[in-house]
Amino acid sequence: METTISKKLLGEIESYRSDATKFLSNLISYEAIAPENGGKGEWEKANFIQAFLEKMGFDEIERYDAQDDRVPSKRRPNIVAKYFGENKEKTLWFVSHMDVVPPGALSLWKTNPFQAFIEDEKIYGRGTEDNGQAIVSSIFALKALVDLKIKPKFNVALAVVSDEETGSKYGIEHLIKSGLFKKEDLVVVPDAGNEEGSAIEVAEKSILWLKFSVTGKQTHASTPNKGINASLLGMKLGIEVYEMLKLKYNYYDNLFDPPLSTFEPTKKETNVENINTIPGRDVFYFDCRILPSYNVDEVLSSIRKFCSFYEQIYPVEVRVEEVARSEAPPPTSATSEVVQRLKQSIKLVKGIEARVVGIGGGTCAAHFRKSGIQAAVWMTSDSTAHQPNEYCKLSNLVNDAKVFSLMPII
Incomplete structure (x- = not known):
């Protein structure tokens, strides 16, 4: 040149x-x-x-x-x-x-x-x-x-x-x-x-977007004993899934910034319009960015197994759906x-x-x-x-x- x-x-x-x-x-x-x-x-x-x-x-x-x-x-x-x-x-x-x-x-x-x-x-x-x-x-x-x-x-x-x-x-x-x-x-x-x-x-990194739907039982906020609070149990599920994934998939690869896989709760759908109703359904989303060293299907399987275990402990139904996926x-x-x-x-x-x-x-x-x-x-x-x-x-x-x-x- x-x-x-x-x-x-x-x-x-x-x-x-x-x-x-x-x-x-x-x-x-x-x-x-x-x-x-x-x-x-x-x-x-x-x-x-x-x-x-x-x-x-x-x-x-x-x-x-x-x-x-x-x-x-x-x-x-x-x-x-x-x-x-x-x-x-x-x-x-x-x-x-x-x-x-x-x-x-x-x-x-x-x-x-x-x-x-x-x-x-x-x-x-x-x-x-x-x-x-x-x-x-x-x-x-x-x-x-x-x-x-x-x-x-x-x-x-x-x-x-x-x-x-x-x-x-x-x-x-x-x-x-x-x-x-x-x-x-x-x-x-x-x-x-x-x-x-x-x-x-x-x-x-690989990308995995997930939708979590938690179904409980709607009731008046003054009588929580008559319902199953999907919002409360949905929040608890989100935190526990987040902590499980952080602990299990903790490998570092310094080529990347950040150098580890990330699993972030992001979007949340409106459950009820008013304050004095306990919601019977709660929907939230995760954005997962997974290091290429991990298999996306294995990560998704871990999430589904965890949610099945969660259903055995709490009286809710949990559905996990793929919104988007891109393998690295x-x-x-x-x-x-x-x-x-x-x-x-x-x-x-x-x-x-x-x-x-x-x-x-x-x-x-x-x-x-x-x-x-x-x-x-x-x-x-x-x-x-x-x-x-x-x-x-x-x-x-x-x-x-x-x-x-x-x-x-x-």
Whole structure:
């Protein structure tokens, strides 16, 4: 790679700072929430992104929409944009997602979560870091290559997908099944990282989401002796399941952060509307992130056996249902080409040595690894995803684009 070319490329991206900030601000206004979470999907956001891409001079722009009758558009959009390189048989992919999680309690936000707010070189709003930063940094990385007419060593492409937050069936899974990707392709998923930008994720934990339904007997709160308090016994069950899992599955793997399996009670459904009724049914959920060294079926079997034992002690019926499951695929090799190119680009832009890590969060990379395609997850991130007052640092937005731009030319 010629030093002159790299300096031109990095300078060009720096000149995009204002345009990139404006583009991300506009993205935030689209409430691209999945139907599972009460939203209408990503259709309008996708059309906005595609209109921008069509002005950039890509060699190919295509849509791979997936049928979904639950949303008004009846389709979940997926955009693919490609810039041809010297070798047209191989492609470096940057995969980002359009969907966002709901904002949660609005009282916890400084401002409207779907109206971008800039303060202290940070842009606030739902979806700024997860995954707006990735969408914008990857787009502007390619824009610099196109604008400067720099021919990469191989194709460089964007896959901007739907449905990452709720399973990827209508997003990256749909694209992989279409045969779009090749075994020799390189994949970067900018969907996790640390503040320094020194962590390249090559492995993910298995994911298991469970629904627990506890059935007792409803009665007036003044006569608890006439009922069976499903809320009380549901809370007790949740705590005891949590403690059992922590004790039984306590292996540490320092590749991951955190280095152990996690079993967290999260969502809880409304049991009764009024205070003076003892509920006869209680429903709560667990989010389990399980180290690859453990078998998910064995963990689930332990939970079911424990609940059966619980039913023998307390006069309730307990039902355990799988909501979602994703088995951890084999990790990406630390010596793979995608990891090595990332490391070199990070060193050139940031002057630091990146290291490989594992994470508990699920990303699109897991789907590629299951298909035998080497994928690396990387971004510079303060890890504010899914939090109130989520933000993206503008410096991260620009510097990540610089890293991405160098990968296909080094």
